[in-house]
Amino acid sequence: MNNLITYFNKYNTLSEEANKAISEICKPVIIKKNQDLQSIGHTCRTIYFIKKGVARIYYYKDEIEITECFAFENAIIARVESLFTGKPSRKAIQMIEDSELIGINSPKLFELYDKFPEIERLFRKIFEAAYVDTVNRVESIQFHSAEERYNALLKESPNVLQRVPLKYIASYLGITQVSLSRIRGIR
Template identity: 65%
Template sequence: MNLSQLHFLFRFFDNFQPLSDAAALAFSEICHVLELEKNKDLQPIGHTCRTIYFVDKGLARIYYYKDGVDITESFSFEGTLIARVESLFTGRPSQKAIQTLQPSRFIGINAAQLFKLYDEFHEVERLFRKIFEAAYVETVNRIEGIQFHTAEERYSALLADSPDLLKQIPLKYIASYLGITQVSLSRIRAKMG
């Protein structure tokens, strides 16, 4: 891929660790662009994750079904990565899917080729270690949010993080992400004005 097409992705990397020109060039060769319409599965349930995606434009979510109910695990906004890491690292099919919530453009990063780059460019390995560490901390914070905070507090935090983008997400997905019913979410929103 052309390096100029990866500008937004490399700006994201700079938050963790910039790459040298040689590493950036090698990295660009393992990337591809994928565009999807709204409400399409980027990766379906039962698929083994072999690609890490950067949301270059748009919005996506990871979801699964529990007792026939659609549950949203996470949202990925523009300028973030999305992958089903439990499948990526184990090589087993995932019980979760990735779906677009608006027309979206992704930069796909071939994971097998990425892991090979680790040996050639230790800065790439360090970069992704830092990215995965940050994602782990975010997951722990989310679990602790569910354990220690009310649904109203969790909604307020989500609203503070992404106020404009939340307007583009159907309430049923926000409610399932917060672990509450859509009726409860409506009450919280009414109370908050």
């Protein structure tokens, strides 16, 4: 829980009572490499904090697997569109490495919002930051070349090449593995 509390403190420091209330709705989750944490068609009712491992969100378009994003240690991951609408997601979360996570029960978390406005404020800030990341991702696809997106990914996550298969990186960048090899050869 210490890693999770440290993560929370980046956004909003919680009282001891609020931290205790959150810890009571958390559970450890262990997932093996290449297993889905949440499968396509699953309704998201858990927010995950990654203690150890790498996750990716993916979906299928015209029977082609597309990687939407990666998440590394000390990050939150969830299918937010499913979490807030209560509808099944068309996307999945897969763990790329053997992973240790903390699962936060979202219905119970949302119940805590009324008792602890500081918890609601914390998660509002976390979800705002995630929204900004999503907007930045969309804008990078719209305005930047594949090479620029590749360089930005390396800057943001320097060890991505050691931890994530190239096919997922190529998919994330919206290019083929051949194009990715060409870009890597230029560097």
